[in-house]
Amino acid sequence: MKKRIVYIIGLYTTLVALFALQKTAFMIVDKPEGNDYGIVDWWNVVVNGLYLDIPMAGYLIALPLLLIVASVWLKRSVSLRRVVFPYYVVVAVVTGVIFIADMALYPYWQFKLDALALSYLESPQGAFASVSAGFVAVRLLLVVVTVAAEVWLMSVVTPRVIMAVASLRQRIIATVLTIVIMPLLVISIRGGVGESTANIGKVYFSDDTFLNHSAVNPTFSLIYSLDKTSDYASEFDYFSEEERAGIVDSLGKIQSYSTSLEEKVDNVLNTSRPNILVILMEGFGGQFVEAISGRKDIAPNYNRLAKEGIFFTRCYSNSFRTDRGTVSTLSGYPSFPTLSVMKIPAKSRTLPCLASTLNSHGYESSFLYGGDINFTNMQSYLRTGGYQTIVSDIDFPADERRQNPWGANDDVTFNRLYSMITRQRHQPWHICYLTLSSHEPWTVPYERLKEEIPNAFAFTDHCLGQFIERLRKTPLWDNLLIVCIPDHGFCYPEGISHEEHHRNQMLWIGGAVKRHMTIDTIMNQSDMAATLLGALGIDHGSYTFSRDVLSPSYTYPYAFFTFKEGIGFADSTGYSVYDIISDRLWEDRSTSDVKDKKEATAQRTRKAKALLQTIYDDFGKR
Numbered sequence: 001m002k003k004r005i006v007y008i009i010g011l012y013t014t015l016v017a018l019f020a021l022q023k024t025a026f027m028i029v030d031k032p033e034g035n036d037y038g039i040v041d042w043w044n045v046v047v048n049g050l051y052l053d054i055p056m057a058g059y060l061i062a063l064p065l066l067l068i069v070a071s072v073w074l075k076r077s078v079s080l081r082r083v084v085f086p087y088y089v090v091v092a093v094v095t096g097v098i099f100i101a102d103m104a105l106y107p108y109w110q111f112k113l114d115a116l117a118l119s120y121l122e123s124p125q126g127a128f129a130s131v132s133a134g135f136v137a138v139r140l141l142l143v144v145v146t147v148a149a150e151v152w153l154m155s156v157v158t159p160r161v162i163m164a165v166a167s168l169r170q171r172i173i174a175t176v177l178t179i180v181i182m183p184l185l186v187i188s189i190r191g192g193v194g195e196s197t198a199n200i201g202k203v204y205f206s207d208d209t210f211l212n213h214s215a216v217n218p219t220f221s222l223i224y225s226l227d228k229t230s231d232y233a234s235e236f237d238y239f240s241e242e243e244r245a246g247i248v249d250s251l252g253k254i255q256s257y258s259t260s261l262e263e264k265v266d267n268v269l270n271t272s273r274p275n276i277l278v279i280l281m282e283g284f285g286g287q288f289v290e291a292i293s294g295r296k297d298i299a300p301n302y303n304r305l306a307k308e309g310i311f312f313t314r315c316y317s318n319s320f321r322t323d324r325g326t327v328s329t330l331s332g333y334p335s336f337p338t339l340s341v342m343k344i345p346a347k348s349r350t351l352p353c354l355a356s357t358l359n360s361h362g363y364e365s366s367f368l369y370g371g372d373i374n375f376t377n378m379q380s381y382l383r384t385g386g387y388q389t390i391v392s393d394i395d396f397p398a399d400e401r402r403q404n405p406w407g408a409n410d411d412v413t414f415n416r417l418y419s420m421i422t423r424q425r426h427q428p429w430h431i432c433y434l435t436l437s438s439h440e441p442w443t444v445p446y447e448r449l450k451e452e453i454p455n456a457f458a459f460t461d462h463c464l465g466q467f468i469e470r471l472r473k474t475p476l477w478d479n480l481l482i483v484c485i486p487d488h489g490f491c492y493p494e495g496i497s498h499e500e501h502h503r504n505q506m507l508w509i510g511g512a513v514k515r516h517m518t519i520d521t522i523m524n525q526s527d528m529a530a531t532l533l534g535a536l537g538i539d540h541g542s543y544t545f546s547r548d549v550l551s552p553s554y555t556y557p558y559a560f561f562t563f564k565e566g567i568g569f570a571d572s573t574g575y576s577v578y579d580i581i582s583d584r585l586w587e588d589r590s591t592s593d594v595k596d597k598k599e600a601t602a603q604r605t606r607k608a609k610a611l612l613q614t615i616y617d618d619f620g621k622r
Contacts, residue, residue: 010157058188092150102218114225201380233620247610274512285489301465309509316559325487332529332546353385370408569608
């Protein structure tokens, strides 16, 4: 049995080593001109790349491991090299072709090989039109050499023959030992025992995109993306293209407005380049905020601050989950009922992001979260989006990040946020901070309210209030804009409508705010990006679906939101929520001044369907 175990360990190690060699070759061949990377950069690429190399190696040794288990019960010796040779060839061909194709295409595409590449196979003539026959011939030769080398290396660590196990007792012991090993293989394939499974974002460690891409296992990248691709543009085709366009055009110009400061009715800020802190408040929906008719006893600090800042009282959240709400907030992009954009790097990297836009205007951007930054592929999205510094659970002492099953509680992370702000040397700066404590299982070091859910939200409010007052006493306050916005709402109390779940709020505070204002205009969470950039006088034309709600051009206020089974639409006539699974109206309410309520409902439903079709069309084209 010892020989069998040594073989499995040797094959596993060989595969991991092969992936490390692939990274080395990738860095040498595809290194951008003018960039000098040293041994430390290479080491960081290889070490961080293990987060995907180990799961990939786990997948690839699963079959040999099962074969070894089966061989224990055979009454004769097995010519192992002969048996596994065909499998080695398949593994070598798949990983070798992907490796060489990734290395060849990266200088042109500037992203790792994924399922998007498969779409080009429909037209191979076009795919190869830009390269010479010599280019193709050299890469084919490299594939042959790579495949041969991989097969040879795997064969070297494979015993020629494994002997039959003599006794029943030895067979049982060997089988039990293998069963004990199985959980280790599962952990390897899963990518650890944490909340997040193996994903592309786990290997991202640098603000240098090339180094992050170098760390990505190309085979994993392609396989991981296969179930993330679909013909999105063909989904929810409720209308002909002409009819869809006509309905959407009736909403006003859906593209964002590049409004200059001079075109504003009233400039809302004291400065055009404030330091900007965006606080994504976990689940902090309108039910917890008295200022928009929520409970009075949960968020006294937020309610107090709402009276001094710019308070948007009808800011509908786009979705129901953090990964989707984060993209809506930072990229100004709508959410989808059937997919998470953040989990599909091939698509999310095509979106604009607040950090990259601000960086192009002299800002430096950071992101802070007390939990696992790799959950739902968040790190990949953030790094691609321009966040140069990312602080997450691993940057906190073990005792602090174990206070809550999700990571470090809000009192800890608000303190870290204060430290990050006061230590900023570059001006101006942008930080996005995602809170954590107002999330089940509601584990917080705070006991003001008896009910655990309201108490968790009260804790976040308590931490926010203390943080604001600390900052207010510093010179930093004068040039600071703080945007507080929920990542999504929360279904509390049970039984509230979908409309109530999504109808939330946004607050701008800080010394950079010119005066208190209450904005009752209907808007979406995704409109924050264009509204903020508009207030700064920064063009936001790339934020296709984000609208500057403070612009005179915003003449038809409406909100559109999605959840797993449905879509919602709200405007001055009321709101309608439509079940996309059973094709029926779920919730509906028209305002008292609407004369033809049936027609108003029909119009809201048509607009919601047209918008859903439009965003899937847009997503499919990215």
